[in-house]
Amino acid sequence: MSERILDIQNLSVTFGGLHALKDLNFHVDEGEIVGVIGPNGAGKTTFFNMISGMVTPTSGDILFEGQSLIGLDPNEVTRRGIARTFQNVRLFANMTIAENVMVSQHCRSKAGIWSTLFNTAAFRKEEREIREHAEKVLGFFGTRLIGYRLEQPASVLSYANRRRLEIARAMATKPRLLLLDEPVAGMNPMESAELTDLIGKLRSEWGFTIVMIEHDMNVVRDVSDRVVCLDHGETLAQGSFEEVSSNPEVIEAYLGRPLEKKA
Amino acid sequence: MSDITTQVDDTIDTIEELTRGAFDLNWNRVLRFGNLLGLALVFIALSGMPVGLDEREIVDGVISLGYLALLTFPPILGWTVGKEIVLEGMSATKRGARDVVAGAFVGALGGLWMSILVLLVDNFNLRDPLVNWSPALLTLMTFSRSTGFGLVSWIILPGVLGAAGASLHLLTPRLRRAVMAMVLTVISVSIFQSLIDDLVGGIGESIADPGRLSEFFGEGDTPRPRVDSVFDGLIDFIYAQRGGLTVAGAIALALVAGALSLAGRGRIAKAKASYNAKTGPERTRQTAIMIAVSTVLLIVLPFFTGRITQDLLANVGIFLLLALGLNIVVGLAGILDLGYVAFFAVGSYSIAILTVTDPPKSWPDWLPTLDGQFGWLLALLITVVIAGVVGLFIGAPVIRMRGDYLAIVTLGFGEIIRILLLSDWLGGYFNAAQGITNIPGADFGPLGEAKGINPRSIFYLVLVFAAISIYVSWRLEHSRLGRAWMAVREDESVAEAMGINTVNVKLMAFVVGAVLASFAGAVVSAKVGSVFPTSFLILVSIIILVVVIVGGMGNILGVLAGSFVLIGVLGGPRQPGLLAEFSEYKLLIYGALLVWMMLQRPEGLIPNVRRSRELHQDEFLQDAWLKGEVDPDDDHEGPATEVAPA
Numbered sequence: 001m002s003e004r005i006l007d008i009q010n011l012s013v014t015f016g017g018l019h020a021l022k023d024l025n026f027h028v029d030e031g032e033i034v035g036v037i038g039p040n041g042a043g044k045t046t047f048f049n050m051i052s053g054m055v056t057p058t059s060g061d062i063l064f065e066g067q068s069l070i071g072l073d074p075n076e077v078t079r080r081g082i083a084r085t086f087q088n089v090r091l092f093a094n095m096t097i098a099e100n101v102m103v104s105q106h107c108r109s110k111a112g113i114w115s116t117l118f119n120t121a122a123f124r125k126e127e128r129e130i131r132e133h134a135e136k137v138l139g140f141f142g143t144r145l146i147g148y149r150l151e152q153p154a155s156v157l158s159y160a161n162r163r164r165l166e167i168a169r170a171m172a173t174k175p176r177l178l179l180l181d182e183p184v185a186g187m188n189p190m191e192s193a194e195l196t197d198l199i200g201k202l203r204s205e206w207g208f209t210i211v212m213i214e215h216d217m218n219v220v221r222d223v224s225d226r227v228v229c230l231d232h233g234e235t236l237a238q239g240s241f242e243e244v245s246s247n248p249e250v251i252e253a254y255l256g257r258p259l260e261k262k263a
Numbered sequence: 264m265s266d267i268t269t270q271v272d273d274t275i276d277t278i279e280e281l282t283r284g285a286f287d288l289n290w291n292r293v294l295r296f297g298n299l300l301g302l303a304l305v306f307i308a309l310s311g312m313p314v315g316l317d318e319r320e321i322v323d324g325v326i327s328l329g330y331l332a333l334l335t336f337p338p339i340l341g342w343t344v345g346k347e348i349v350l351e352g353m354s355a356t357k358r359g360a361r362d363v364v365a366g367a368f369v370g371a372l373g374g375l376w377m378s379i380l381v382l383l384v385d386n387f388n389l390r391d392p393l394v395n396w397s398p399a400l401l402t403l404m405t406f407s408r409s410t411g412f413g414l415v416s417w418i419i420l421p422g423v424l425g426a427a428g429a430s431l432h433l434l435t436p437r438l439r440r441a442v443m444a445m446v447l448t449v450i451s452v453s454i455f456q457s458l459i460d461d462l463v464g465g466i467g468e469s470i471a472d473p474g475r476l477s478e479f480f481g482e483g484d485t486p487r488p489r490v491d492s493v494f495d496g497l498i499d500f501i502y503a504q505r506g507g508l509t510v511a512g513a514i515a516l517a518l519v520a521g522a523l524s525l526a527g528r529g530r531i532a533k534a535k536a537s538y539n540a541k542t543g544p545e546r547t548r549q550t551a552i553m554i555a556v557s558t559v560l561l562i563v564l565p566f567f568t569g570r571i572t573q574d575l576l577a578n579v580g581i582f583l584l585l586a587l588g589l590n591i592v593v594g595l596a597g598i599l600d601l602g603y604v605a606f607f608a609v610g611s612y613s614i615a616i617l618t619v620t621d622p623p624k625s626w627p628d629w630l631p632t633l634d635g636q637f638g639w640l641l642a643l644l645i646t647v648v649i650a651g652v653v654g655l656f657i658g659a660p661v662i663r664m665r666g667d668y669l670a671i672v673t674l675g676f677g678e679i680i681r682i683l684l685l686s687d688w689l690g691g692y693f694n695a696a697q698g699i700t701n702i703p704g705a706d707f708g709p710l711g712e713a714k715g716i717n718p719r720s721i722f723y724l725v726l727v728f729a730a731i732s733i734y735v736s737w738r739l740e741h742s743r744l745g746r747a748w749m750a751v752r753e754d755e756s757v758a759e760a761m762g763i764n765t766v767n768v769k770l771m772a773f774v775v776g777a778v779l780a781s782f783a784g785a786v787v788s789a790k791v792g793s794v795f796p797t798s799f800l801i802l803v804s805i806i807i808l809v810v811v812i813v814g815g816m817g818n819i820l821g822v823l824a825g826s827f828v829l830i831g832v833l834g835g836p837r838q839p840g841l842l843a844e845f846s847e848y849k850l851l852i853y854g855a856l857l858v859w860m861m862l863q864r865p866e867g868l869i870p871n872v873r874r875s876r877e878l879h880q881d882e883f884l885q886d887a888w889l890k891g892e893v894d895p896d897d898d899h900e901g902p903a904t905e906v907a908p909a
Contacts, residue, residue, distance in 0.1 A: 052760055078762035092753040095746070103746040107762030113771070116742040117735060123742075130743070173762050 003030045004063075005177055005209050006051070011060035012233075013050060020046040021233040024060070028177070033203055033210045035224035035241070037217075039253055043233040044213045045087055048179050051211075052084045053077040064177070079107040083175035085166040087182045087213070093155040097145055100154050100165060101134040101172045108174050137172045138165075140198070140206075160191050171206065178202065180212040184219050196222045217245070229253070285360040293365050296344040297372025300421070303336050304377050311395035312848050314403055319844050320507025321453045327507075328844060329403065331450070337373060337421035338428025341366030345432045362432045370425020377404065377417040385410050441524040448520035452501070453508045455841055458572055460498060465567035467494035561726055565719045573718035575831060577790060578838040580725030581783050583826040585803075586810040587732045587819065588779030593808065594817035595745060596772035597752025598662075599670040601804055602677020605657065606650055606777040608799040609680065610784020613649045615699040615794045616692075617642035623699065625691030639706045639789075646781050654777030655770060662769045665755065677804050684796040698795030705789040715790045724789060728782045736819050739775065748772055802836050809853055813860050815867025824868045829853070 006028040013021045021043045028034050036044050049055040051062060053074040062069040069077055083104075092100050109130055115123040138145040141164045154165060163183060170178060183199065184192035196219045202208045214220050220227060220241060227244040229236040231253040237244045244250055307313065317329035326334070345362040381404045383389075390396045405413030431439050452459060471493050501512035508516070538549060565573055585607060592600045616623070617637050637645070657676050664672055683689045685696060693699065704714025705724055713720035739745050747768045750758040759765045788794055806829070814825020833849050834840030845852060860867070 054756065054760065073764070074756075074759045075762050075764045078760060083762075084760060086757065090754055090757045092750050092757070094753060095749055099746055099749070103750045103758075103763070104761040106743060106747050106750075107764075109743055111743045113739070113744065113775075116744060117738050119738065126743075169761065 004028070005030045005032075005065060006211070007063040008051075009061045009063070011050065011057050011062065013046060013055060013057045019233050021050070021057070024230075024233070024235060026228060026235065028209060028211055031203065031207075031209055032225050033199065033212065033223055035220040035227045036211060036213045036230060037215070037220060037227060037244070037250075038230035038236070041232075042230040042253075044230055045181060046233075047230065048084060048181055048211075048213065051077070051179060052082060075107060078173055078175070081174070081176035082179065083170035083173040083177075084179035085163075085170050085181055085183065087185070089159075089162045089166055091154040091157075091162055091165055091169070094153055096151050097138065097154055097157070097165060098131070098134055098150040100169050101137055102130050104169045104172045105130050105133060105174070134172060137168045140171070140201075141168065160187050163187065164195075167202075171202070171208075176207075176209060178208040178210045180210060180214075182213055182215060184214065184216050192216055192219055195219075199223050221245075285364050288361060288365050288368070292344060293368050294372070296340050297369045298376075300336055300340045300369055300373025300425075301376025303340075304333055304373055304421075305380050307333055307336075308377065308380060308400060308404065309393055309395050310848065310851065311400075312851075314395065314397070314399045315847060316844050317403060320503065320505065321450065322513045323503035323505065323507040323509055325510060325513075328454075333377075334420070334424060337370040337424035338366075340373065341369050341425030341428030342431055344369045345429050358432045362429045363426045366429020367422045367426035370428075371418050371422035373425070374417045374419070374421030377421070378414045381405060381410060381413045381417060437525070441521045444524035445517040445521045449508065449513050449517050452516055453513075456502060456506065458575075458841055460502065461569045461572045462567060463494050463498060465569060469567055558730075565722050570718045573722045575839075575841065577718060577721045577725045577786075578835055578840075579826050579831045580722075580729050581786055581790075582807065582810060582830040582835055583729055583823060584725075584732050584783035584786065585780055585807045586814070586822045586826055587729075587736050588776040588783070589807050590811050590817065590819070590822045591736060591739065591748075591779070592772050592776040593811060594822075595740060595752065596748040596769055598769060598772060599666075600673045600773075600776070601670050601808065602657075602673040602675065602680075602801075603776065603780060603807055604799045604801065604804040605677045605680040606654060606780035607784050607787075607803065608684065608796075609653045609777070610646055610650050610781025611788050611794045611798070612684065612693060612699070612784070613646040613781070614639075614642050614785045614788045615702045617645055618788075619699055619702050621701065623692055623694040627692065638708075639703075643705075643785050646785055647778050650777045650781030650784075651774045654774040657777075658770045658773035662766055662773065674801070674804075677801055681796050681799045684799075693796075696796060698793055700793040702788045702792050702794070704792070705785070713789055715792050721786070721790045725786055728786055732779050732782060733819055733823075735775070735779070740819075744768065744771060798837070800836070806836050806853070809857055813856060813867060815869045818867070818869055821867045821869035828868065829856075 004027050006026075008024055008026040011021055011024040011026075012019065024047070036047065038044055046055060050057050051069070053069065053072050053076065057070065064077075064080055064082060067080075069080070069082075072080070092103065095103065109126050111123045111126050114120075135146060135150070138150070141161075144161055145165060145168065154162065157165060163186070167180065167183060170180075180199070184195050187195065199210065199212065199219075200223055203210060212220075212224070224241055226239065227241050228238050229244050229247070229250045236253055237247040237250050312332050313329035315329070316332055317327045319328040320326075321328055321331050344365050345358075381401070384396060384401045384404065388396065401410075401413075404417070406416060431442065434442065501508060501516065503509045503512075538546070541549065564576075568576075585603070588606070589600065589603050592598050592603070618639060657673075661669060661672050661676065684693050690696075704712045704716075704720070706712045711720060713724040715721060747758070747763045750761065750763055751765050751768055755765055758768075787798075810825040810829050811822055812825075813829060814823070815821020830838065830840060832841050833852060834843070834846055839846055840849075864870075
């Protein structure tokens with residue numbers, strides 16, 4: 001069995017009296033693509049927020065490559081190698097497309113104030129590398145985000161391209177684990193099929209391990225090695241897509257219980 | 264015979280065409296703008312501005328600055344009432360007599376308010392609450408004639424001016440630009456009289472007596488005897504004896520400006536477009552040439568100007584330094600710092616303490632006495648370090664807050680520093696309210712000393728620091744740190760999630776801002792030779808912020824423009840500007856300008872591209888869509904129109 005890259009142990013979080021997550025146990029192996037599904041309010045995004053350090057769990061532990069992430073600031077989590085996208089696309093809308101991807105390499109570069117002011121050789125080299133990496137990452141999505149687009153503000157992009165740019169921005173942080181929050185939400189079937197394909201490539205070509213929250217079951221089926229279903233902050237089922245999707249409890253969570261016949 | 268008849272018929276047709284529907288106005292709009300004009304006129308009249316500024320002539324014997332302050336408004340509102348938004352693809356309404364009539368009505372309605380004011384001032388005495396309710400105001404409002412004359416002319420004159428403003432709509436854009444150029448040239452040449460007189464006179468004198476230039480590096484304490492400038496004739500022609508333009512001069516200027524505007528039609532715009540279209544090395548080369556030319560111009564400028572202009576430019580430069588620093592904090596990193604004056608105070612006081620020869624009275628025994636044994640440069644270095652450390656200390660608690668809370672807390676810190684300087688606890692170290700005096704100038708050893716008595720040296724001192732600050736701002740903006748600042752400004756939580764240590768990055772903005780402010784402090788200490796706690800009122804913070812906002816947040820050129828327009832023309836909190844007459848109404852004008860800017864041009868005089876995008880997002884998107892730069896859906900992978908891929 002391959003190495004566990006992410007190991008979540010007895011994770012709980014409560015907001016006031018609400019148990020957003022209850023005793024969650026979950027792990028991701030190196031090189032896996034895991035789909036997280038569940039009805040609205042199941043705690044999926046809270047789960048992501050917790051891994052990326054934006055919410056502190058009430059109890060339990062998150063181990064990334066064997067080290068705990070508890071208490072780390074989001075930027076430190078990203079530096080460790082976990083990058084994420086947001087469900088409601090949150091780009092830096094007034095920065096150009098190139099800048100959006102360049103700025104997320106912040107934690108992988110180190111030019112300080114002095115090398116910037118004196119425009120040292122090291123500074124120029126690093127800027128060049130940042131730029132090249134940005135273009136390489138954007139090139140992953142075909143010609144949509146490169147060329148004349150590079151210097152346009154992110155706000156001119158179409159919805160689907162904004163989603164792609166979000167993924168590119170996360171990729172540019174050079175992560176080992178990529179958390180995608182509903183990557184195909186709002187895309188048409190053609191676009192989502194294409195993105196499904198690209199998510200596969202993110203693993204095979206870029207070597208990312210991926211955890212993906214997704215409502216589109218076609219995408220989940222096509223790309224996930226394993227599926228976890230959450231409901232009310234608890235793991236309802238885990239396993240292959242077929243196992244989970246045929247699990248009666250999962251069906252119940254999504255569709256509700258059939259009405260009992262009146263006696 | 265029949266020819267003439269047809270011609271007459273044609274003429275009648277044309278007149279009918281023009282006047283058709285002339286009174287078919289949007290009366291609501293006319294009433295709204297007319298009353299607005301009336302309110303504005305009455306307010307300005309009662310603010311005392313017209314009476315106070317009546318001394319200053321704009322065109323000798325024709326109009327004074329006081330009347331100008333009132334009479335600018337009817338044409339502007341007359342123009343505005345006819346303004347409409349023309350949507351892409353919609354045909355605009357045809358301009359005609361209707362616009363002029365509307366303008367005339369707006370002007371006359373506004374003027375009616377003034378007529379009523381004339382009657383009221385004539386018959387009642389409300390001087391108690393309204394201090395400017397004076398006979399002088401009545402004299403001004405009746406044009407030094409009878410009340411009846413005032414009543415009538417206040418309806419006719421604004422009406423005519425309103426119609427004149429509105430009739431600009433009838434002109435072609437080219438002619439309109441020419442008319443605007445004429446009016447603005449006359450007004451600004453008159454307003455900037457002292458500057459132009461000084462500059463033209465200086466150049467003229469230098470041409471007449473080139474020997475003056477050789478003593479350039481002298482102390483300037485013994486001015487050379489005045490020689491006749493070669494331009495004296497020109498100056499005498501344009502400017503009247505008691506200030507203001509002569510009538511002939513005004514007409515000549517207007518003609519020249521109009522002719523230049525017509526001849527230079529679109530050239531500037533074309534040059535700008537061609538510069539913007541260039542990329543890569545060629546653009547860099549052009550930029551370098553422009554920077555080199557302006558540097559040379561600035562370096563030789565003091566050869567030709569008098570002390571007053573040099574002093575004025577030094578003041579502009581000092582506020583430029585402060586504004587550049589605040590621009591990094593507010594414009595780039597998006598931290599609304601309302602207590603920026605704190606760092607200015609720290610810089611001023613540090614360098615003062617470090618260089619002054621007689622220490623403050625109650626300098627504590629346990630501290631070494633600083634008998635000014637530091638050189639100025641070493642003192643500056645220590646000052647910069649102190650400012651940076653204070654930036655860290657103030658920044659650390661403040662930075663964890665966001666938005667409004669942060670603004671309030673910085674406001675507090677700005678005041679705390681000043682109050683500490685006055686307090687029993689620390690006041691003794693800093694001479695409390697007496698301040699520190701006899702601060703020596705900036706000593707550069709063999710290069711000479713920059714001190715207040717020699718404004719030229721201060722000008723160069725400011726120039727050097729401004730160059731450093733502009734360079735620092737420019738380098739940082741286009742760097743890893745600058746990008747991180749922008750990301751924090753755009754969305755702090757996402758920036759954090761993308762691996763940016765927002766606390767560090769924001770602290771860095773605070774520290775860089777503090778260091779740039781300390782430069783300004785050092786220059787001011789050398790220039791004025793004394794520092795007092797009262798020089799660091801909250802007003803200074805606000806004015807620096809206004810400079811940044813009016814100029815254009817996040818843009819170095821904008822900050823430059825803002826400093827020149829606000830500090831140079833209107834003046835700083837204590838520093839006189841070119842319009843010394845306005846100093847009493849400075850804050851009123853600042854406020855009005857700020858409100859107007861927020862309504863009409865929130866991105867500032869010279870906007871940052873990004874910021875204007877943000878504020879005009881919808882329009883921008885619409886434009887981009889029309890140009891085919893937005894993909895309506897993803898089936899189209901490229902732009903609809905030809906846009907050359909870079």
